[in-house]
Amino acid sequence: MTATVVTTAIDLVEYAPAISHPLPDPVGQALAAARIVDEATPDPYAPGHWRLRAGSKVGAVTVDAPGCEPFTLRIQPKVPIARLFFLLGYSLDPGRSWRDDQVAVTEHRDLLPAFAHAVERQVDRALRQGLLQGYRPTEESALVVRGRIREAEQIRRRFGAILPVEVAYDEFTTDIAENRILRAAVERLLRLPGVPHGVRRRLLHQRARLADVTPIVSGRPLPDWRPTRLNSRYHHALHLARVVLDGASAEHTEGGLRINGFLFDMNTLFEDFVTVALREVFRGSDCAAHLQDPHHLDEGAAIRMKPDFVLYGPQGAPLAVADAKYKAEKRGGYPDADLYQMLAYCTALGLPEGHLVYAKGNAPHASHRVRHAGIVLHQHALDLDQQPEWLLPDIAAIAHQMNRPARDFTPEVRRRTG
Structure with a gap:
C-alpha cells in the first residue's frame, strides 16, 4: 500500500471551491479551530486528506505541530496585489495617491512578501531624516x-x-508612541514566514535604527498617536504598521501547537474602501457621512443594527443608506438575505431607497421594488480589477444614484457625482 505523501505548503485562492490535500490531523484541526479557512474538514473519501476552502481571509500562516513538519498555508486574493494595495492605501489615507511605484509591490507574486516590502519602504522613508522626537x-x-x-x-x-x-x-x-509602533511592526514582520531574504535584511536594518525604543509587550494595547504636522512623514508608515499588527494571526502554544502568520479580511478591506470612497465623494457638501452608524430597528431599542454608510442632510435627517458586501455571490445572483437586511435599514431610517455595493462577480446591477412598501433596493456591482482612474468614478456613479432622492447637495458635489 502506498503511503500518503503529506504536503508542507499549500496555496489557496479566496472563495475558490474546496480542494482535498494530504494533511496531518493536528494541522487540519488547528486550521479549523483558528478559523483561518471557511472549511477544514477530513475528506470522507480520502483518508489522511482534508478538504480546505478559503474564505475572505488572505495572507500566509505557518502551523507547527508536534511530530509534524512545519506546514505553510498561503491564501491569495482574487484581485491583483497592486490593486489590493490601492484599495488598502485609499481606505487608510484617501488624500494620498497610492501608486505601484510607491509601494513597489509588482515584483512580488505573493501577498506577504509584497506587504513586507511596502512596509519596509515606508518605514525607511519615515526614518530617513532620523527618529522623530x-x-x-x-x-x-x-x-x-x-x-x-x-x-x-x-x-x-x-x-x-x-x-x-x-x-x-x-x-x-525618541521613545514615543510613533517609534514604538514602527518597531513593533518591523519585529512582527521579521517573525513571519515567507518574507524574502532581501526584505528581511532591510527590516533588520530598520530594527537597528529603532533599537533604543521601548518594545511593546505582546498582548498589550498599542499606544495612541495623533496625526499632526510634526509627525506627517510618519503617517503612511504608521497606517501600514497598524495593518501589520491588526492582521497578526493568533500564536498558540496549547499542546505544543503554534500558529504564526499574517492575515487580513477582504470583507473588511472592501467595506472600508467603499465607505471611505463614498464619504470622499460627498466631502464639501452640506451633508454628513457617518460610517458604521449605530441604530435600532425597533422602538424599544432592543434590536441593534449598524449600516456601513448613512448620509445625513443639513437638518440631520437621513438621506441615504448603503452597505458594502464583498462576500461570494450565490450562483446566478446576489444573496437574498442582504436584501432583507437593507429593507430593515430603509424601514428604520424612513428612506425610500437602499444601496448594496458588491465586488463584481456573476451578477449585474439590479433593482427591486418591495411590494406594499414602495421601497427600492439597489444592488451595485463594483469591478475591482480596473485602474483607480476608472474605479473611483464608478464609486461616484453609485453616489450619484444615492444623491437622487435628496437633490440638496452643493454644486461641487453635483459636479463630482456626474
Missing part, C-alpha cells in the same frame, strides 16, 4: 526635583522622607 509623560523616583512633585505619591510611598522624590515631567525623547 516628542514629549512623553514620565513619572519616576529621583534625587532631584524635575517637573512637578507628586505629593500624594510622595506621602504614600516615602512616609515623609525628603529623598528620593516622586516627580512627573514631560521628557523630550
Whole structure:
C-alpha cells in the first residue's frame, strides 16, 4: 500500500471551491479551530486528506505541530496585489495617491512578501531624516526635583522622607508612541514566514535604527498617536504598521501547537474602501457621512443594527443608506438575505431607497421594488480589477444614484457625482 505523501505548503485562492490535500490531523484541526479557512474538514473519501476552502481571509500562516513538519498555508486574493494595495492605501489615507511605484509591490507574486516590502519602504522613508522626537509623560523616583512633585505619591510611598522624590515631567525623547509602533511592526514582520531574504535584511536594518525604543509587550494595547504636522512623514508608515499588527494571526502554544502568520479580511478591506470612497465623494457638501452608524430597528431599542454608510442632510435627517458586501455571490445572483437586511435599514431610517455595493462577480446591477412598501433596493456591482482612474468614478456613479432622492447637495458635489 502506498503511503500518503503529506504536503508542507499549500496555496489557496479566496472563495475558490474546496480542494482535498494530504494533511496531518493536528494541522487540519488547528486550521479549523483558528478559523483561518471557511472549511477544514477530513475528506470522507480520502483518508489522511482534508478538504480546505478559503474564505475572505488572505495572507500566509505557518502551523507547527508536534511530530509534524512545519506546514505553510498561503491564501491569495482574487484581485491583483497592486490593486489590493490601492484599495488598502485609499481606505487608510484617501488624500494620498497610492501608486505601484510607491509601494513597489509588482515584483512580488505573493501577498506577504509584497506587504513586507511596502512596509519596509515606508518605514525607511519615515526614518530617513532620523527618529522623530516628542514629549512623553514620565513619572519616576529621583534625587532631584524635575517637573512637578507628586505629593500624594510622595506621602504614600516615602512616609515623609525628603529623598528620593516622586516627580512627573514631560521628557523630550525618541521613545514615543510613533517609534514604538514602527518597531513593533518591523519585529512582527521579521517573525513571519515567507518574507524574502532581501526584505528581511532591510527590516533588520530598520530594527537597528529603532533599537533604543521601548518594545511593546505582546498582548498589550498599542499606544495612541495623533496625526499632526510634526509627525506627517510618519503617517503612511504608521497606517501600514497598524495593518501589520491588526492582521497578526493568533500564536498558540496549547499542546505544543503554534500558529504564526499574517492575515487580513477582504470583507473588511472592501467595506472600508467603499465607505471611505463614498464619504470622499460627498466631502464639501452640506451633508454628513457617518460610517458604521449605530441604530435600532425597533422602538424599544432592543434590536441593534449598524449600516456601513448613512448620509445625513443639513437638518440631520437621513438621506441615504448603503452597505458594502464583498462576500461570494450565490450562483446566478446576489444573496437574498442582504436584501432583507437593507429593507430593515430603509424601514428604520424612513428612506425610500437602499444601496448594496458588491465586488463584481456573476451578477449585474439590479433593482427591486418591495411590494406594499414602495421601497427600492439597489444592488451595485463594483469591478475591482480596473485602474483607480476608472474605479473611483464608478464609486461616484453609485453616489450619484444615492444623491437622487435628496437633490440638496452643493454644486461641487453635483459636479463630482456626474
